[in-house]
Amino acid sequence: MPTAVRRTWRRLVHSYHRLCARDDAVTHGFTVPTGVWSCDHCQEPHLELSSLLHHLRTEHP
Numbered sequence: 368m369p370t371a372v373r374r375t376w377r378r379l380v381h382s383y384h385r386l387c388a389r390d391d392a393v394t395h396g397f398t399v400p401t402g403v404w405s406c407d408h409c410q411e412p413h414l415e416l417s418s419l420l421h422h423l424r425t426e427h428p
């Protein structure tokens with residue numbers, strides 16, 4: 368099925384570009400957040416899992 372192959376190929380190219388962009392950002396000194404965590408109790412957003420864990424320990428014991 369040539370169409371399926373083409374679709375898979377396009378997906379590979381896409382993920383390759385995304386990886387490159389992340390590498391580029393690192394070499395230029397940017398930090399790319401891998402995700403945002405929000406507190407279950409007060410919906411406060413945290414860019415790092417460690418800061419969310421610290422928040423949970425200190426604000427919601």
Ligand SMILES: [Zn+2]
Nearest residue numbers: 406408409411
């Ligand atoms: Zn909270």
